[in-house]
Amino acid sequence: MYFGAKNINVSYGKEQVLKNVTLSIEKGKTTAIIGVNGSGKSTILKALGRLIKAEGQVIFDNQPLSNHSNREIARILALLPQSITAPADITVYELVSLGRFPHQKLMQQRLSKEDITFIEELMRETNVWDIRESKVSELSGGQKQRVFITMILAQDSEIILLDEPTTYLDLAHQLGILCLLKDLATKRNKTIVYVIHDLNHAARFADNLVLVKDGEVVEQGTVDDLFTQKTLKECFGLDVTLGCDTFTKKLMITGVKDA
Structure with missing residues (x-):
C-alpha cells in the first residue's frame, strides 16, 4: 500500500465515529472522500493527517507512518484543515515561506537561495505572486484559500490532504481551486x-472516490x-439521473427526484 489506513477506529467520548476504516490511496492521483454530513469524512482525513488520536495504523510505503520522525512526516504529507487562520499582519510571501520549515536545517535562520527560488516558482504557478506583499487578512475568500494551499504546497510533501477546500467559495473560485x-x-505527481x-465536482475532478457512511468506508474505487x-441511492438516499457534462464529457448528476 502506498498510503492509507488499516483498521482505524476513532471515538469521541463514548461515541465511536470511525469503525475499522481501511482504505488505500493511489499515488499521483486525486481522491475525493464523499458522504452525507456526519458520516465521518473529515474525521478520516484528520486521522490520516495524525491530527487526532486513532487506533489502528496510517500506512505510507507499506510501513506504519509512525516509524518516521515528525520532520520526515512533514515532508511526506501536508494537511490543510477546514478552518485555518493567519496572524493579522502577515504577508502572503511570509505565510507561504513558513511551508519551507521541514526543509530547513536545525539552526537555519533564513531561507536558502534554493528555498527562495522554489517559493517564487511555486507562487507564480499558483497565481499568488502578484499579491505577495499583501496582508493575508485583506484578501478575498478565494485568494486566501489559494494562498493557504500554496503554503501547504511549499512543504513539497508527496501527499496533500485538504478538508473541504472549496467551502464558502463562489463557483468560479471553486473551479479554480x-x-x-x-x-x-498531474504535473507535480x-x-x-x-x-x-459537491458530488458533481467530485465526479469531474477526482480520479478516485472513497464513499463513507456511518463511520465506515463502504466503497472505494474509480469515479x-x-x-x-x-x-448514490445507497450512500446518499438520492434518486438521481446521470448524464455527461457538456464540456468535459464526465458523468454528472443531471436530475434529483424530490424526497
Missing part, C-alpha cells in the same frame, strides 16, 4: 486527497465505477 489541485497531481460535498445511480 479544483483545477489547481488537479494540475498539481502529487497525491491529493480532499473531502468535498467511473462508483458514480452510479445505485451507489
Whole structure:
C-alpha cells in the first residue's frame, strides 16, 4: 500500500465515529472522500493527517507512518484543515515561506537561495505572486484559500490532504481551486486527497472516490465505477439521473427526484 489506513477506529467520548476504516490511496492521483454530513469524512482525513488520536495504523510505503520522525512526516504529507487562520499582519510571501520549515536545517535562520527560488516558482504557478506583499487578512475568500494551499504546497510533501477546500467559495473560485489541485497531481505527481460535498465536482475532478457512511468506508474505487445511480441511492438516499457534462464529457448528476 502506498498510503492509507488499516483498521482505524476513532471515538469521541463514548461515541465511536470511525469503525475499522481501511482504505488505500493511489499515488499521483486525486481522491475525493464523499458522504452525507456526519458520516465521518473529515474525521478520516484528520486521522490520516495524525491530527487526532486513532487506533489502528496510517500506512505510507507499506510501513506504519509512525516509524518516521515528525520532520520526515512533514515532508511526506501536508494537511490543510477546514478552518485555518493567519496572524493579522502577515504577508502572503511570509505565510507561504513558513511551508519551507521541514526543509530547513536545525539552526537555519533564513531561507536558502534554493528555498527562495522554489517559493517564487511555486507562487507564480499558483497565481499568488502578484499579491505577495499583501496582508493575508485583506484578501478575498478565494485568494486566501489559494494562498493557504500554496503554503501547504511549499512543504513539497508527496501527499496533500485538504478538508473541504472549496467551502464558502463562489463557483468560479471553486473551479479554480479544483483545477489547481488537479494540475498539481498531474504535473507535480502529487497525491491529493480532499473531502468535498459537491458530488458533481467530485465526479469531474477526482480520479478516485472513497464513499463513507456511518463511520465506515463502504466503497472505494474509480469515479467511473462508483458514480452510479445505485451507489448514490445507497450512500446518499438520492434518486438521481446521470448524464455527461457538456464540456468535459464526465458523468454528472443531471436530475434529483424530490424526497
